[in-house]
Amino acid sequence: MAFRPAAKPSSKKESSVWAKIAEAKEFKSGVHITPGKYKFEVQRMIMQAGHKGVCFIAELLVLESTKTEAAYEPNPKGSTASFVVNLTKNEYGAGNVKSFVKAVAGLHDEAFDPDLTYGEYCAAGLEDGEPRRDIDPKTSMLVVFENDMEWATGESQPFGPQKNPDGTSNPGRIVLCNAHSQAKKDKPTEIYTRCNWSQAE
Helix, strand or coil: CCCCCCCCCCCCCCCCHHHHHHHCCCCCCECCCCCEEEEEEEEEEEEEEECCEEEEEEEEEEEEEECCCCCCCCCCCCCEEEEEEECCCCCCHHHHHHHHHHHHHCCCHHHHCCCCEHHHHHHCCCCCCCCCCCCCCCCEHHHHHHHHHHHHCCCCCCCCCEECCCCCEECCCEEEEEEEEEECCCCCCCEEEEEEEEECC
């Protein structure tokens, strides 16, 4: 995995929103991001429950933006944009979030496999760095993913900017996005922004 949780993942068996995301087929969509080609820095990732349902929200800082469609101006450099996905009402919501998380965290497809153990994941050379001592090798990768993402969207915010003890800070995780306009299937006259996420080199 591309990040380290602060506490040992539990062996809970109940399903969670992250289990649904892990099992989902990936889809691409976006909210509040206009068509264009982008380089973003993650500022914050949260799960928010409201009267309209549970939403995944990623707050992003625009580092670079390029215009790709004549009818739309991209979000300008230095501005902030939000990738918002309603996981309650959007049938493709879990897949949208999965695509984003894979790009931000640099995860392999195997990181979502409920039938693969962490030990097997490491043995296949898929772990980023040394095997984690906080995880039992027999733990399902789905459980690892659920626990890691609950931690990542909590107070720690490991993907956002981090302050160091000496007063300096490290930037948030970088992610690339190619966003373009697309007509809604159920409402062809309405346009939404479709986002294709990729990991920054």
